[in-house]
Amino acid sequence: MAVADLNLAQQARPRESFSDWVARRGTAFWVVAGLLLLMPAIASPFWLVQIIAYSMILGLIALSLMFLAGYGGIVSLVQMTVAGFAGYLVAILGDSAISQISLHWPWWLAAPVAILVATLFGTLSGALSVRTEGIYTIMITLAIASAFYYLTLQNYTIFNGFSGFNGILPPVFLGIDWGQQVPFYYLTLACAALAYGAVVYVSRAPFGLALQGTRDNPRRMAALGFDVVAHRIAAYTFASLIAASAGVLLVWYQRQISPGTAGVGPVVDMLIIAVVGGLSRPIGPFIGALVYVLLRTFSLDVLEGVGLDGRRYQLLIGLGFLVIVLFSPDGLIGIWQRLRDRYRRSGDIRDSQMGSGGGTP
Amino acid sequence: MSDVIARRPIWSLIIILAVAILVWLVFSIWTPGMEAMFGRKRVFLSALFNGITLGALYFLVASGFTLIFGLMRNVNLAHGSLYLFGGYLGYSIGEWSGSWLVALVVAFLVVALVGVLMQVLLFRWMEGQDLRQTLVTIGLSIIFADLLLWNYGGDTFQVTAPDWLSGPVTLPFAVALRSNGEAVMMTYPLVRIAILVGAIILGVLMWLALNRTRVGMLVRAGVDDRDMLSATGVRVQLVFVMVFAFGAGLAGLAGVVGGTFQSLQPGEDTRILLSSLVVVIVGGMGSIPGAAVGALIVGLAEQFGSVYMPTYAVMLTFIIMVAVLAVRPEGLAARR
Numbered sequence A: 001m002a003v004a005d006l007n008l009a010q011q012a013r014p015r016e017s018f019s020d021w022v023a024r025r026g027t028a029f030w031v032v033a034g035l036l037l038l039m040p041a042i043a044s045p046f047w048l049v050q051i052i053a054y055s056m057i058l059g060l061i062a063l064s065l066m067f068l069a070g071y072g073g074i075v076s077l078v079q080m081t082v083a084g085f086a087g088y089l090v091a092i093l094g095d096s097a098i099s100q101i102s103l104h105w106p107w108w109l110a111a112p113v114a115i116l117v118a119t120l121f122g123t124l125s126g127a128l129s130v131r132t133e134g135i136y137t138i139m140i141t142l143a144i145a146s147a148f149y150y151l152t153l154q155n156y157t158i159f160n161g162f163s164g165f166n167g168i169l170p171p172v173f174l175g176i177d178w179g180q181q182v183p184f185y186y187l188t189l190a191c192a193a194l195a196y197g198a199v200v201y202v203s204r205a206p207f208g209l210a211l212q213g214t215r216d217n218p219r220r221m222a223a224l225g226f227d228v229v230a231h232r233i234a235a236y237t238f239a240s241l242i243a244a245s246a247g248v249l250l251v252w253y254q255r256q257i258s259p260g261t262a263g264v265g266p267v268v269d270m271l272i273i274a275v276v277g278g279l280s281r282p283i284g285p286f287i288g289a290l291v292y293v294l295l296r297t298f299s300l301d302v303l304e305g306v307g308l309d310g311r312r313y314q315l316l317i318g319l320g321f322l323v324i325v326l327f328s329p330d331g332l333i334g335i336w337q338r339l340r341d342r343y344r345r346s347g348d349i350r351d352s353q354m355g356s357g358g359g360t361p
Numbered sequence B: 001m002s003d004v005i006a007r008r009p010i011w012s013l014i015i016i017l018a019v020a021i022l023v024w025l026v027f028s029i030w031t032p033g034m035e036a037m038f039g040r041k042r043v044f045l046s047a048l049f050n051g052i053t054l055g056a057l058y059f060l061v062a063s064g065f066t067l068i069f070g071l072m073r074n075v076n077l078a079h080g081s082l083y084l085f086g087g088y089l090g091y092s093i094g095e096w097s098g099s100w101l102v103a104l105v106v107a108f109l110v111v112a113l114v115g116v117l118m119q120v121l122l123f124r125w126m127e128g129q130d131l132r133q134t135l136v137t138i139g140l141s142i143i144f145a146d147l148l149l150w151n152y153g154g155d156t157f158q159v160t161a162p163d164w165l166s167g168p169v170t171l172p173f174a175v176a177l178r179s180n181g182e183a184v185m186m187t188y189p190l191v192r193i194a195i196l197v198g199a200i201i202l203g204v205l206m207w208l209a210l211n212r213t214r215v216g217m218l219v220r221a222g223v224d225d226r227d228m229l230s231a232t233g234v235r236v237q238l239v240f241v242m243v244f245a246f247g248a249g250l251a252g253l254a255g256v257v258g259g260t261f262q263s264l265q266p267g268e269d270t271r272i273l274l275s276s277l278v279v280v281i282v283g284g285m286g287s288i289p290g291a292a293v294g295a296l297i298v299g300l301a302e303q304f305g306s307v308y309m310p311t312y313a314v315m316l317t318f319i320i321m322v323a324v325l326a327v328r329p330e331g332l333a334a335r336r
Helices: A002-012 A018-025 A027-042 A047-073 A077-093 A107-129 A136-154 A180-202 A206-216 A218-223 A228-254 A264-277 A283-305 A310-327 A331-359 B002-007 B009-027 B032-038 B043-072 B080-098 B100-126 B130-152 B188-214 B216-226 B227-230 B235-261 B268-283 B287-306 B310-327
Strands: B168-177 B183-189
Touching: A018 B227, A027 A047, A047 A077, A047 A206, A047 A228, A047 A264, A077 A107, A077 A136, A077 A180, A077 A264, A107 A180, A107 A228, A107 B310, A136 A264, A136 B268, A136 B310, A180 A228, A180 A283, A206 A228, A218 A228, A218 B080, A228 B002, A228 B287, A264 A283, A264 A331, A264 B009, A264 B130, A310 B130, B002 B188, B002 B227, B009 B043, B009 B100, B032 B168, B043 B080, B043 B183, B043 B188, B043 B235, B043 B268, B043 B287, B080 B100, B080 B130, B080 B235, B080 B268, B100 B130, B100 B235, B130 B268, B168 B188, B183 B188, B188 B235, B188 B287, B216 B227, B216 B235, B227 B235, B227 B268, B235 B268, B268 B287, B268 B310, B287 B310
Parallel strands: none
Antiparallel strands: B168 B183
């Protein structure tokens, strides 16, 4: 029944032309896209890499969480660990300053293998946690994430313990050093755009629609013949692929990786980023990540500027998160949408009042 | 008991055999061959006892966590913060009053009050929204952690144990034989044994309260079916507040206990929270006997892991969790 409906809907939609496709995105989309493309001309290198590229990397990891939580109803805390694992694998398989552990594979072998293995790890964690339902997932994934953190902290033979790896350099190919600011920015932007597009596409593809069905009513979906568990595990695989790619970017950005990269703090921060941005749309995590990075970078100056202790930014983040959760469960996106609706509604009322006002003498 | 043996004869036999071997290992005097296999007997015994007493601490924390989760479906990720808060508070009160017992009681009461405030001011208004409640507890844990860091700094604190609990005690287990054939007895800190006894007493009292009193009956009914309980006219909100207060108070009390035989520092909150998560996942959510079994397993796994395979100690705990999830996703002691 559901499958038939889906197919009908898809056949009924005519192939749209390119101009329709451009128009359907809306103005805001193209303004943001243009701004991002032209950013190197506007922004200083600090803003370009430390703020925007870093936000996009964190946004990618949060996007994978948003995909699971928003479309699958699975709140997984393991995504940051998948990213951290991919980063570690790049350091272990590729080149780093810890040459007695690193295997010195070329980057074109190390990075794909890292992404593949980390995705596999994410899938296995998913397979483990989908055995239980709902809110249990958060506990199990948190336990997995912390086990990974303590493993990297205690293990010196593979993960080099507390100090981790440093001296991991982004590759040089096609004659470009991708560690330079502008190429790295465009690399990150391309990955973010690709992942964003992929999430939007998958959310409308039959798989994504079925996944949203399992989120809303797993029993009915099972009765319709969908394999709920398989859909959820596949969702983990897709999300882990995004998170693992972001992890490779992250380790190239930081040029080092240590247990703190995927510690309990960052793991929870990813959830905060996704929730603050909004779990209902793929753009939410990127907005959340931008806010988070701005807060982290400038809260010291701002707090000291208003005469408070600059070290209390964690308190600021906690309070901000609490306020968002309490008053706007769908995050900053939700606030924006509500404001726009109110503005539109008041605009409609004004229009109708003006219309009626014009009618009376 | 005999019922269980009749139903699962093979498992019962294995468990009885394992216990018998363990008892024999504890009481016998080890031959050189065994020492070559397991290391010194003193190391083995102290790992065993440290594991059991650590399990007692985990039980104190995790039983509050599991009660709150079982009744209110609230994954209280601020539980570790309540533990750390109780510990710091116990340290301050202990320094001020000089009495360990006063510190214990005040920490229990104050943290219970914090629990009441959390339930009344926050969670009551978002009942049934599991995810939102959990997110709120994450926000709270960040705020608590930073406030505690602000007040107490990054230093390590230890609650001073009272005189009547300090010092070692000799246990009736021979560790080794001197050359003249005289047995060397095992000595062990008294405070750890006191904590173990206290945790066992508390566990038994909790079991009695849950199974033999009217309030316990209400709590058990609420764990099974919250809506039906409130439909029968019970003031279910009052039960929630009481359980939240008791669970939070236990975390605070455990903070003082943990601060006495371990130490208090920033980061301890997440460590304890994660341990109790694993305890509850292994033991079964919402079950007090499950928390006891899980705490014992996790405590022993951590201690034996850190003695016999130091770099992979965490993995042992983790493998246990994975194995339990794979075989019995609802936990060892949960009812189906």
